[in-house]
Amino acid sequence: MEQSGTGAGAGSALLSDGRIGTTVGAVADWSTSTDHKKIGRLFTGFGLLGLVAVSVVAILRSLEVVADLGVFTGEQLGQLAQLHHFGLALMVALPLTLGLSVAVAPMQVGARAIAFARLALLGFYMWLAGAVLLIVAIVNGGGIGGSDSDMVDLSLASMALMMVGVVAAAISVATTVFTSRAPGITMRRVPFFTWTALVQAIALIITAPVLVGLTIYLFIDHRNSALAFGTSDALADWIPRFFSAPVVYIYAIPVLGVFAELLPVSVSRRHPMRQVVFAGSALVGVAAFSGVTMQNDFPVDFSAAGQDVVKSLVVMAFFVGLPLLGIVVTLLTAPLVAKPDGSSSAKPRILSPMLFGLLATLLFLLGAVVGVLLQVVDLELSGTAAVEGSVAIVCLAAAVGSMGGLVFWSPKFSGLKRDEKKVLPLALLGALGVVLAGVPAVIAGLAGSDNSLFSTLTLVGYAIMALTVLAFAGATRGGTADGTTNPWCAHTVEWSTASPAPADNYVALATVRSAEPELDQNPQGSPS
Amino acid sequence: MTLALPSGPAPAPRRQLLVGSALAGLAGTTLIGGMLAVWLLERQHAVNAGERFPMKYIIPEVATNVMLMTLFGLCFFAQWAVYSARRQDRGHTALALSVVAILALAFINAQAFVYSQMEVELAEGVYGSLFYALTGTMMAIVIAGLVFTVVAAFRTLGGRDWQSEIVSAHALYWYFAAAAYSAVWFVVYVTK
Numbered sequence: 001m002e003q004s005g006t007g008a009g010a011g012s013a014l015l016s017d018g019r020i021g022t023t024v025g026a027v028a029d030w031s032t033s034t035d036h037k038k039i040g041r042l043f044t045g046f047g048l049l050g051l052v053a054v055s056v057v058a059i060l061r062s063l064e065v066v067a068d069l070g071v072f073t074g075e076q077l078g079q080l081a082q083l084h085h086f087g088l089a090l091m092v093a094l095p096l097t098l099g100l101s102v103a104v105a106p107m108q109v110g111a112r113a114i115a116f117a118r119l120a121l122l123g124f125y126m127w128l129a130g131a132v133l134l135i136v137a138i139v140n141g142g143g144i145g146g147s148d149s150d151m152v153d154l155s156l157a158s159m160a161l162m163m164v165g166v167v168a169a170a171i172s173v174a175t176t177v178f179t180s181r182a183p184g185i186t187m188r189r190v191p192f193f194t195w196t197a198l199v200q201a202i203a204l205i206i207t208a209p210v211l212v213g214l215t216i217y218l219f220i221d222h223r224n225s226a227l228a229f230g231t232s233d234a235l236a237d238w239i240p241r242f243f244s245a246p247v248v249y250i251y252a253i254p255v256l257g258v259f260a261e262l263l264p265v266s267v268s269r270r271h272p273m274r275q276v277v278f279a280g281s282a283l284v285g286v287a288a289f290s291g292v293t294m295q296n297d298f299p300v301d302f303s304a305a306g307q308d309v310v311k312s313l314v315v316m317a318f319f320v321g322l323p324l325l326g327i328v329v330t331l332l333t334a335p336l337v338a339k340p341d342g343s344s345s346a347k348p349r350i351l352s353p354m355l356f357g358l359l360a361t362l363l364f365l366l367g368a369v370v371g372v373l374l375q376v377v378d379l380e381l382s383g384t385a386a387v388e389g390s391v392a393i394v395c396l397a398a399a400v401g402s403m404g405g406l407v408f409w410s411p412k413f414s415g416l417k418r419d420e421k422k423v424l425p426l427a428l429l430g431a432l433g434v435v436l437a438g439v440p441a442v443i444a445g446l447a448g449s450d451n452s453l454f455s456t457l458t459l460v461g462y463a464i465m466a467l468t469v470l471a472f473a474g475a476t477r478g479g480t481a482d483g484t485t486n487p488w489c490a491h492t493v494e495w496s497t498a499s500p501a502p503a504d505n506y507v508a509l510a511t512v513r514s515a516e517p518e519l520d521q522n523p524q525g526s527p528s
Numbered sequence: 529m530t531l532a533l534p535s536g537p538a539p540a541p542r543r544q545l546l547v548g549s550a551l552a553g554l555a556g557t558t559l560i561g562g563m564l565a566v567w568l569l570e571r572q573h574a575v576n577a578g579e580r581f582p583m584k585y586i587i588p589e590v591a592t593n594v595m596l597m598t599l600f601g602l603c604f605f606a607q608w609a610v611y612s613a614r615r616q617d618r619g620h621t622a623l624a625l626s627v628v629a630i631l632a633l634a635f636i637n638a639q640a641f642v643y644s645q646m647e648v649e650l651a652e653g654v655y656g657s658l659f660y661a662l663t664g665t666m667m668a669i670v671i672a673g674l675v676f677t678v679v680a681a682f683r684t685l686g687g688r689d690w691q692s693e694i695v696s697a698h699a700l701y702w703y704f705a706a707a708a709y710s711a712v713w714f715v716v717y718v719t720k
Contacts, residue, residue: 111541115541115544115547115548116544116548119548167555171548171551171552171555174547174551175544175547175548175551178547179541179542179543179544179547180541180542180544205551205554205555205558206554206555206558207558208555209555209556209558209559209562210558210559210561210562212559213559213560213562213563213566213665214562214563214566216563216661216664216665217563217566217657217658217661217662220650220657220660220661220664221657221658221661224650224651224656224657225650225651225652225653225656225657227653227654227657228570228654228657228658292558292561292562293565294562294565294566
């Protein structure tokens with residue numbers, strides 16, 4: 001059965017046939033729902049909206065550089081740069097990955113509901129209110145170095161509000177995984193995505209409060225005397241370290257879960273090294289220590305004396321190298337999954353969400369490699385456009401991976417399996433957008449050049465990202481509802497419930513006896 | 529044909545409030561820990577510049593010490609509430625939770641006394657903003673604990689079902705608050 005959404009011009013139809021009441025009811029239902037699937041989709045929906053907004057900001061910045069429009073003053077360009085930088089982390093990567101965790105993790109552990117559902121909903125509203133206030137503050141000159149003192153205070157307060165909301169949602173996710181697992185789902189059997197959601201949640205729980213505490217200091221000092229931390233220019237010494245590598249890796253951790261979850265599904269085989277993937281994604285969580293210690297600068301100067309190089313290398317390897325190692329480990333297990341072992345007769349498939357996950361993981365790896373290069377003093381990348389490039393690559397990779405997750409779990413949200421032919425090219429388009437949006441800035445930093453060619457490529461990259469999101473929104477409005485509970489022949493327990501999943505997820509659930517209960521039921525891998 | 533897993537018992541959440549409180553305590557620990565780290569950094573800057581930190585304010589140490597003892601005592605009564613709640617002893621649970629609430633109010637009162645005695649000027653120097661930010665956050669944590677105590681009392685004593693888990697979670701929160709204040713007390717009020 002093919003379904004298509006209501007088209008444009010539906011407004012007059014709404015008025016004429018009385019559907020406006022239904023629409024108001026739907027809005028009220030969504031805005032007050034304690035169904036974790038709806039709360040998660042609110043996060044992801046606004047995350048996608050944030051991606052379009054951030055892309056527009058990046059395009060405006062690049063246009064000003066390339067075409068020399070003279071529309072923005074130097075200060076306004078600086079504020080736009082911050083909106084771009086903070087927006088990538090706070091308004092794109094965080095809501096998309098955290099929202100996907102809220103929507104999916106409870107189902108994956110066999111829970112009927114997310115723990116503290118009202119807390120998760122409150123977290124969403126705190127994040128949303130903070131995001132709106134942050135945009136208002138920065139647009140009115142309240143960013144770092146901004147001239148409007150009241151707006152600077154507002155931007156600090158809104159940032160704290162967002163992070164408190166994020167912690168609230170993270171506590172809900174982590175508590176669900178710890179306490180609401182169905183019988184038989186031990187911590188060793190939790191699905192990969194849920195594991196990465198847990199790692200991200202714990203990393204956020206320990207990192208975000210440090211930023212909240214810092215913003216409390218900065219707010220009170222800036223509001224009253226500006227003697228301890230200085231004026232708004234001095235905020236640059238404190239705030240950006242929470243939105244740069246390696247802390248931003250935390251925001252992209254669930255991307256690894258999407259990839260690790262979908263690869264075995266696409267080859268209809270069990271993952272032979274589950275614990276290694278668990279360890280790999282946990283290693284990426286080491287990035288949280290960078291946030292807790294408020295450090296993102298671990299310089300390695302190869303021209304220094306040998307003993308000093310070794311000392312600085314050890315520190316850098318812990319904070320920046322271990323997260324990179326975690327991504328590499330996760331990727332290295334992929335060939336082992338894909339290698340035929342005769343356990344299944346099902347043919348490998350190229351699933352569109354798997355492609356999103358694979359490309360996002362590879363881009364995450366690229367961002368992490370750039371993160372290591374940033375620490376090499378000899379390359380002189382510190383303070384260059386490469387820093388912004390690394391953030392863009394990681395955060396946009398998180399967005400691409402989240403899109404894959406939204407496509408994959410769409411049958412559980414809406415009952416519709418999205419049209420793969422429409423969605424699959426968007427994975428490639430999105431990846432191209434990420435590369436163009438981030439890599440030119442890194443090359444510009446390496447080359448020590450601010451050539452307008454790099455800005456042009458960045459402009460094209462963000463235009464592609466915005467186009468990808470709009471096309472994604474269009475492609476995911478329709479789909480096929482064939483009545484099966486498991487159209488992907490996926491392995492985990494959430495695929496045993498109806499599509500779409502009921503508000504309380506499961507009518508009944510058996511004791512789970514393996515990490516792939518659906519594969520146990522259906523070893524031939526046919527849709528059920 | 530749909531292949532579904534055979535039906536079974538409904539999964540029941542296990543100690544959700546306790547785990548949630550532990551995670552909130554973890555978040556609070558990094559909140560206070562991060563703020564103390566910035567405090568120590570700023571104090572180091574002042575000391576390196578040849579100054580004392582604080583320069584001129586006299587800390588009413590009796591009050592701050594009493595605040596510390598109040599929180600330790602509060603933990604004792606919170607644990608008494610847990611002991612009573614597990615035995616479904618309504619009278620002792622109510623009494624213990626009431627004492628916890630009174631001690632939390634006493635802490636807030638003592639903090640207000642410290643503010644009035646020290647008369648730290650917020651806009652005067654580095655110390656003022658750092659002092660009010662850190663101690664104000666600590667007081668907010670205690671006020672949140674007071675609210676938690678009231679909620680625990682309502683849900684335990686006024687609820688349809690006897691719930692001892694919320695009292696345990698509430699006690700865990702106060703352990704965190706006592707630990708956090710111990711660190712604040714040592715860094716802000718003891719070391720100069």
